[in-house]
Structures are given as C-alpha cells and as structure tokens.
Amino acid sequence: MPVFNSRSFRDHEQVVFCSDRVTGLKAIIAVHSTALGPATGGTRFWDYGAIYKSVPVDVAESRAEEDAVYDVLRLSRGMSYKNAMAGLRLGGGKSVIIGAPKTLGTDDLMRAFGRNVNRLGGNYYAAEDVGTSPAMLAAASEATEYVCGLEGGEFGTGDPSPHTALGVFVGIKAAVRHRLNKTDLKGIRVAIQGLGHVGQYLARHLLDAGADLIVTDIVEDNINAVKAMGDVTVVKPEGIHAVDCDVFAPCALGGGLNRKTIPEIKATVIAGAANNQLEREGVEDEDLRRRGALYAPDYVINAGGIISVESEVYKERLDEDARRAKVLRIGDTLSRIFEASDRQERPTGIIANEMAEDIIRSAGEAKLAATPAAAE
Amino acid sequence: MPVFNSRSFRDHEQVVFCSDRVTGLKAIIAVHSTALGPATGGTRFWDYGAIYKSVPVDVAESRAEEDAVYDVLRLSRGMSYKNAMAGLRLGGGKSVIIGAPKTLGTDDLMRAFGRNVNRLGGNYYAAEDVGTSPAMLAAASEATEYVCGLEGGEFGTGDPSPHTALGVFVGIKAAVRHRLNKTDLKGIRVAIQGLGHVGQYLARHLLDAGADLIVTDIVEDNINAVKAMGDVTVVKPEGIHAVDCDVFAPCALGGGLNRKTIPEIKATVIAGAANNQLEREGVEDEDLRRRGALYAPDYVINAGGIISVESEVYKERLDEDARRAKVLRIGDTLSRIFEASDRQERPTGIIANEMAEDIIRSAGEAKLAATPAAAE
Numbered sequence: 151m152p153v154f155n156s157r158s159f160r161d162h163e164q165v166v167f168c169s170d171r172v173t174g175l176k177a178i179i180a181v182h183s184t185a186l187g188p189a190t191g192g193t194r195f196w197d198y199g200a201i202y203k204s205v206p207v208d209v210a211e212s213r214a215e216e217d218a219v220y221d222v223l224r225l226s227r228g229m230s231y232k233n234a235m236a237g238l239r240l241g242g243g244k245s246v247i248i249g250a251p252k253t254l255g256t257d258d259l260m261r262a263f264g265r266n267v268n269r270l271g272g273n274y275y276a277a278e279d280v281g282t283s284p285a286m287l288a289a290a291s292e293a294t295e296y297v298c299g300l301e302g303g304e305f306g307t308g309d310p311s312p313h314t315a316l317g318v319f320v321g322i323k324a325a326v327r328h329r330l331n332k333t334d335l336k337g338i339r340v341a342i343q344g345l346g347h348v349g350q351y352l353a354r355h356l357l358d359a360g361a362d363l364i365v366t367d368i369v370e371d372n373i374n375a376v377k378a379m380g381d382v383t384v385v386k387p388e389g390i391h392a393v394d395c396d397v398f399a400p401c402a403l404g405g406g407l408n409r410k411t412i413p414e415i416k417a418t419v420i421a422g423a424a425n426n427q428l429e430r431e432g433v434e435d436e437d438l439r440r441r442g443a444l445y446a447p448d449y450v451i452n453a454g455g456i457i458s459v460e461s462e463v464y465k466e467r468l469d470e471d472a473r474r475a476k477v478l479r480i481g482d483t484l485s486r487i488f489e490a491s492d493r494q495e496r497p498t499g500i501i502a503n504e505m506a507e508d509i510i511r512s513a514g515e516a517k518l519a520a521t522p523a524a525a526e
Numbered sequence: 527m528p529v530f531n532s533r534s535f536r537d538h539e540q541v542v543f544c545s546d547r548v549t550g551l552k553a554i555i556a557v558h559s560t561a562l563g564p565a566t567g568g569t570r571f572w573d574y575g576a577i578y579k580s581v582p583v584d585v586a587e588s589r590a591e592e593d594a595v596y597d598v599l600r601l602s603r604g605m606s607y608k609n610a611m612a613g614l615r616l617g618g619g620k621s622v623i624i625g626a627p628k629t630l631g632t633d634d635l636m637r638a639f640g641r642n643v644n645r646l647g648g649n650y651y652a653a654e655d656v657g658t659s660p661a662m663l664a665a666a667s668e669a670t671e672y673v674c675g676l677e678g679g680e681f682g683t684g685d686p687s688p689h690t691a692l693g694v695f696v697g698i699k700a701a702v703r704h705r706l707n708k709t710d711l712k713g714i715r716v717a718i719q720g721l722g723h724v725g726q727y728l729a730r731h732l733l734d735a736g737a738d739l740i741v742t743d744i745v746e747d748n749i750n751a752v753k754a755m756g757d758v759t760v761v762k763p764e765g766i767h768a769v770d771c772d773v774f775a776p777c778a779l780g781g782g783l784n785r786k787t788i789p790e791i792k793a794t795v796i797a798g799a800a801n802n803q804l805e806r807e808g809v810e811d812e813d814l815r816r817r818g819a820l821y822a823p824d825y826v827i828n829a830g831g832i833i834s835v836e837s838e839v840y841k842e843r844l845d846e847d848a849r850r851a852k853v854l855r856i857g858d859t860l861s862r863i864f865e866a867s868d869r870q871e872r873p874t875g876i877i878a879n880e881m882a883e884d885i886i887r888s889a890g891e892a893k894l895a896a897t898p899a900a901a902e
Contacts, residue, residue: 152595153528161546163642167543170539208531
C-alpha cells in the first residue's frame with residue numbers, strides 16, 4: 151500500500167518522496183490540492199520509527215515509512231479543508247521529514263529539504279510544525295523562497311496566536327447564539343482547557359465579553375497569567391472537560407473528544423482552538439450531536455492563524471483590516487455549518503468536510519476550464 | 527515498503543506520485559538523478575494489476591502499485607547510468623502510468639499526465655516507451671514542453687534507430703579488437719538476433735565491413751530486407767544464440783542472457799542493441815566472464831539513440847557531426863570498461879555501473895558546490 155492504496159489517499163494531486171544521500175534527508179511532501187492556490191501547510195519532523203524499536207530494523211523502517219505516508223496524506227487533506235473553509239486563496243499541503251529532529255535536523259539537511267521544496271516551483275509552501283523551529287525553516291529558506299511563517303521576513307506576519315484566539319472567540323459567540331439562543335456571552339460559563347498563547351488571548355476576549363471562566367493548564371505560569379486578568383475558577387487538568395459549564399473550549403492537545411470523555415461532558419457547546427479534537431472524524435462529532443451538544447469543527451474555528459499566512463504567500467503588504475475581516479467571517483461560516491447540520495441531522499464535522507470538498511471541486515473545475523492548451 | 531524501503535530504491539532524488547480524479551490518472555515519475563542535467567527517460571504505460579487477477583481487488587491494487595514503484599525506481603536508475611556513460615548532459619528518470627493503455631490512455635489522461643510533468647519544471651523530460659505512442663506524447667505535450675522524441679517538432683531528431691545501430695556497430699568493433707585482437711571485421715561471424723529497425727541498420731554496417739552474418743527474426747519481411755542486402759545465413763529464432771560464431775548480437779527482446787542460454791553460447795563476444803539483456807545484473811555478466819566471453823553492457827552499447835535526444839532537451843539545433851562523434855565515442859567507452867574488467871577480474875556490467883556512479887557522484891558534488899545560497 152505505497153501511496154495510491156494508502157488508507158488516507160484521497161485523490162492527492164502530488165506526493166513527492168525526496169531524499170538526499172549526503173545529509174540523510176528522507177522527506178515526503180504531499181500536495182493534496184492546488185485548486186484554490188499554492189498548497190500550504192507545515193513541515194513535521196518526526197521519528198516515525200521510534201515506536202518500532204522492538205522489531206527488526208528493516209521491518210521498522212518500512213512501517214515507519216508507511217506511517218509517515220499515512221500521516222502526510224491525512225494532514226495535507228486537512229489543510230485543504232482548513233484553507234478552503236477559511237476562504238483563502240491557498241490549497242492544502244503538508245510535509246514530513248522522517249527521523250529524530252535532534253540528531254538529524256542539521257542546517258544542511260534543512261537546506262536539502264528547501265531545495266526539494268523549491269523544485270516544486272511554488273506548488274507547496276512550507277511552514278513551522280511539530281519538530282521544526284523558526285531557525286530550521288530559516289535554513290530551508292536559504293534554498294527556496296517557498297517558506298512562510300518566517301520571523302522578521304519582509305512579508306512576515308508575526309505571532310499568529312492573537313488571530314487564532316480572535317477566530318475562536320467569534321466562533322464561540324456563533325455557537326452560543328445557535329445553540330443557546332444568546333447574542334452575547336454575559337454570564338456564559340466557558341471552560342478553557344489549555345492556557346498557552348492562544349488560550350490566554352481567548353481568555354482576555356471572553357472576560358471582556360462578560361463570560362465566567364473555568365480554566366486549567368499544566369503550567370503554573372500560564373494559570374497565573376490568566377488569574378491576573380480577572381476572576382477565574384481554576385480546576386485540575388484531568389477534570390476540565392467534565393465541569394458544569396455552557397461551553398467547553400479545548401485549546402491544548404488533540405484527541406480530547408473521545409469515547410471516554412464525551413459521556414462526561416456537560417457543556418452543550420464545544421468550541422476551542424485545539425487541532426484534531428475528534429478521535430475519529432464522523433464518529434465523535436455524531437455522538438456529540440445525538441447528545442445535543444454542538445461541536446464547532448476544529449479546523450474551521452482555529453483558522454485565524456493560517457489566515458495571516460495568505461498575504462505572506464502572495465507577498466502582499468499586510469492589510470490588518472482585511473485580515474481581521476476574514477477572521478471575523480469564521481463566525482458566519484460556523485453558523486452555516488450548524489444550520490446545515492440541524493437540517494440534515496448529520497454531524498458538523500462531516501458537514502464541514504463536504505462544504506470544503508465542494509469549494510475545492512468547484513475551484514478545480516474552474517481552474518481546469520481556464521487552463522489554455524499549450525501553444526502548438 | 528512504499529518508496530524509501532523498496533528493494534530498488536537507491537537515493538533517488540524525487541519520486542512523484544501524481545493522480546487526477548477526472549481522468550483516472552495514476553502515475554509515478556522517478557527522478558533518480560539530475561546531477562548531469564534534466565532527468566530524461568521514457569513513460570511506460572502498463573497494466574501492473576493484470577497479473578493479479580486471481581487475488582482480491584484491493585490486494586491486487588496494492589501489489590500492482592508496489593510493482594510499479596519497483597519498476598520506475600529500477601528503470602530511472604538505469605537511465606542515469608545510460609546517460610552518464612554516453613557522456614550526455616542528461617540525468618536519469620523514468621515514469622510509469624498504471625493501467626491498461628487501451629482503455630485508460632485517453633488524450634485527456636495524457637494531458638493530465640503532461641500537467642504533472644510540467645509541474646516538475648524541467649527536472650524530468652518524458653519520452654516514448656512501452657505502452658505510449660507518439661500520438662499520446664503529443665497529447666501530453668499540449669500541457670508541457672518537457673516531452674522529447676516528438677515527431678516533427680522544431681528540435682525533433684527523427685528516427686533514432688540509425689544512431690543506435692551505428693553505436694552498436696562501433697561497440698562490436700571495440701569488443702572484437704579487445705577480445706579477438708582484430709582491428710577489422712572481415713570474416714568475423716556475427717549472429718544477429720532480431721532484425722527490426724536497429725537490426726537492419728546494423729546488418730548493413732556489418733556487411734559493408736566484410737562480416738559474415740547469421741540472422742533471425744520472427745517476421746519474414748525483416749529477414750527478406752536483410753537478405754536483399756547481401757549473402758546472409760538465416761536460422762530459426764530459437765537457435766540463434768547457440769550458433770557457431772564470433773559475435774552474438776542480441777537485438778530483440780531483453781532477458782536473452784540467462785541460466786539456460788549462456789551454457790549454449792559459442793560466441794566469445796556478446797554485443798547487441800537489446801535492452802536488459804542480463805536476467806540478473808552481476809550474475810550473468812560474471813558467468814560470461816568466467817567462460818571467457820566478453821559482454822558489452824547493453825545500456826552502454828545501445829546509447830546511440832538517446833544521444834540524439836540531448837539536443838532536443840537543450841533545444842539546440844541538431845549538429846549531425848557532433849552527434850556522430852558522440853556515438854562513435856561508445857567504442858572508446860566500452861574499451862575502458864573491457865580493460866577495467868580484465869584488470870579487476872570483475873564483470874563488465876558491474877564495472878560500467880561503478881563508472882556511471884562515479885560520473886554522477888562527481889557531477890553532483892560539483893553542482894552542489896556551485897549552488898549559491900538564496901539571496902536574503
């Protein structure tokens with residue numbers, strides 16, 4: 151099951167295996183779709199072989215590669231959906247570098263990776279992700295201009311966290327309006343799981359809007375930062391999903407919505423910034439729907455960050471008003487998903503996927519129709 | 527064992543899986559090396575699943591894909607070696623389209639394939655191969671300029687057969703000089719297996735040089751064409767390899783040198799135009815060496831055709847004298863291989879591979895050293 155027969159293959163336009171003997175680079179770049187624009191998504195640097203330490207090395211390497219393929223196909227498709235639903239002129243892509251970043255992630259290797267990104271001629275733009283740092287991407291960018299999210303670049307857009315938080319805030323408002331029929335957040339009890347950059351900015355917005363906050367984090371400093379903003383209730387991390395509240399906002403690691411946690415959730419709105427909140431797409435979101443809980447699809451509500459990347463890819467001067475307007479549109483997009491989910495009695499995650507697929511398909515057809523045949 | 531762990535993976539620079547939902551295209555483009563120039567090699571259109579008709583369809587599709595990967599990796603590396611040994615400014619690449627050309631090979635699909643070739647920005651040039659026709663490549667060329675071997679194109683170089691035949695002729699002379707210590711071919715008995723275009727041109731050269739010919743073909747017209755050139759002995763196809771002669775020239779299908787045929791071969795020079803003459807590289811060539819027979823590596827002696835493609839890729843006006851000079855150099859290249867094989871007591875096929883690898887490695891290092899870091 152190399153690529154076309156991988157479980158996560160879904161008509162990806164191009165999947166590129168790149169290697170460089172000198173630096174030991176082994177990378178896979180997946181371009182899921184360029185129908186909407188250059189495929190944009192992060193570069194994950196991950197030791198896929200680490201979990202196979204107990205099997206013979208050749209078996210381990212094969213399995214690691216298969217896992218990497220599965221991952222990059224799945225994640226690149228996710229970026230297509232995210233960028234489409236955010237109304238961006240960006241397609242979906244992702245890349246993985248196989249190995250341990252600490253030992254393998256030299257500047258030379260990142261430059262070799264950059265050369266391979268460059269060869270795709272702008273079909274794919276790389277960005278930071280798990281295992282890659284701004285410094286590593288800066289090394290890659292010595293060999294290609296197709297890197298975004300660089301610090302201090304001419305078109306760099308800086309820390310995306312405030313924009314992600316703003317998007318989640320308007321998403322929560324849209325969900326509360328739909329599910330609880332309330333147009334403001336006064337007195338609404340929101341439980342925030344995770345107070346990193348995004349969680350803190352979100353807490354500020356919610357407190358300003360008059361919401362009551364129940365918060366948690368595993369880092370004491372993060373909790374203190376939010377305590378300094380106003381009157382909040384702090385709980386232990388393991389119980390946050392089960393607290394008595396209106397809105398549960400997962401803003402930490404993914405996979406938080408699963409067989410174990412869902413029966414314990416009391417909130418009727420689930421809307422937060424974390425990636426991959428559902429353990430299984432189409433399963434947990436359906437479970438939540440049947441229980442009367444409204445789930446805001448993660449990749450729709452947390453798109454505020456990627457929105458700011460668009461201008462960087464297109465080398466446009468950043469227009470703060472335009473960016474803000476696009477982020478605010480996340481609320482309308484979610485409202486349309488919620489309404490369609492009610493009407494069709496189907497889970498919001500699947501509704502969002504189908505909307506994204508429609509947008510991508512239409513754009514692809516329009517693009518194909520507009521492609522001139524090469525001159526004779 | 528997707529790609530990096532395929533048995534035929536050898537540090538290929540890029541392996542690109544392309545698909546197009548609308549036309550059903552599933553193709554793999556392998557760029558083995560661009561150290562010497564654009565990776566150039568044919569597009570094979572093959573129904574890899576046909577042999578798996580008796581297994582469940584999902585298993586069949588997986589196996590077919592794995593076979594396609596194995597094939598494209600092996601063949602693209604072969605093109606690197608061939609182009610390197612021919613002294614060309616061309617790297618090695620190959621592509622495969624998975625499926626039956628008769629049912630799947632529409633112009634629309636070939637255009638979709640062309641779009642994918644185009645995306646590689648000139649890193650890979652496609653050409654005709656098993657399952658693709660000039661008309662199919664013409665369809666692909668509507669979407670990309672990176673197709674060579676087109677009929678009637680501005681830089682098209684026409685039928686490559688005469689050049690291939692000339693290369694084989696000078697290769698036979700070099701082998702006869704080395705093994706039989708004779709500087710001309712007068713009275714040398716050459717058995718030609720296969721009288722297609724190349725075989726017929728070769729027969730003409732050999733007759734002009736005074737050689738005695740023993741020939742065969744499965745097509746009566748081909749035999750008659752050679753009979754019209756002069757006095758030749760015709761034998762049945764199944765016995766040609768075993769006739770009493772000095773030179774055996776395989777010019778038909780590959781795989782002719784195997785466990786069964788080698789013990790029956792009486793010739794002490796094996797030098798012909800066929801591709802993939804050895805069943806197993808490093809095995810049959812070593813067997814021949816131990817039996818005192820000199821084997822001219824197929825991809826070195828039959829490179830006359832690809833030599834004419836170089837000018838097409840570089841869009842240079844065809845210089846017939848320069849092309850002829852390059853073809854004639856095949857004799858010198860073979861002489862160096864033969865001498866190294868004697869000196870090292872190792873098979874000629876392996877010697878040629880190592881020479882090719884040295885050429886590619888040196889060029890790669892020179893190219894890397896010359897790559898400027900991108901401007902800040």
